């Protein structure tokens with residue numbers, strides 16, 4: 332019998348999730364259907380209820396419903412709880428469980444696909460919005476030497492660092508001058524507007540990898556700045572996109588699908 336899944340968003344037409352999960356299902360021989368559902372603003376919970384009533388097994392959730400998704404769940408993984416948002420729901424025995432696979436997807440992309448271990452490294456994360464909050468836990472679990480935050484609005488970075496205190500030390504980066512990071516990650520939404528966050532002097536000194544969570548935009552201003560500064564390896568978020576989907580798939584189906592060919596197919600050259 333075919334198991335039904337879907338991605339909920341508004342808008343949702345742009346979502347690549349049906350294509351990605353369709354590839355995973357074909358690769359792993361899973362009998363699944365996966366649709367796009369545009370829920371009305373303010374109507375997410377009702378739309379999910381209808382999908383469950385029709386036999387849906389689980390869903391992905393994209394903007395603007397990730398916080399609503401967390402709110403309607405009865406239980407949540409630590410990743411979803413600390414993110415305060417969910418991009419994956421699982422329906423079982425009348426219950427809704429929430430997960431957030433973004434951080435696991437990002438750390439897997441960096442460690443497994445880009446061959447850059449996080450343990451013992453110094454990492455700078457730019458931004459302190461929902462995207463950054465959603466990924467911090469797996470970074471701390473990977474035991475870096477330092478995980479530092481820098482945000483345009485410093486109070487938000489300080490609040491996030493405090494929120495994570497039970498899980499590990501998150502430091503705050505000096506906005507004027509800091510360096511010595513092995514990995515610098517742009518977790519701001521700057522690349523969506525074609526801008527670059529203000530960068531401290533020397534931020535890329537000694538940096539081995541610059542990573543932008545945005546995908547499909549080619550060489551973003553942040554990645555261009557990293558390349559100009561001599562960073563040997565720059566990457567956008569296409570691998571994170573595929574890996575977070577693979578983590579959702581694993582959580583639903585108990586199978587971790589292969590991701591390499593799909594990442595290669597979806598990669599937009601960084602020029």
Ligand code: ATR
Pocket residue numbers: 457458459460461462463482483484487518519520521526527528529
């Ligand atoms: P998202 O879900 O993408 O994280 P968000 O929660 O609205 O969206 O957060 C956007 C983040 O990008 C914030 O950290 C924001 O900085 P502020 O907290 O100061 O608003 C950051 N951001 C967006 N555009 C930026 C820019 N041009 N330069 C620097 N930071 C930017």
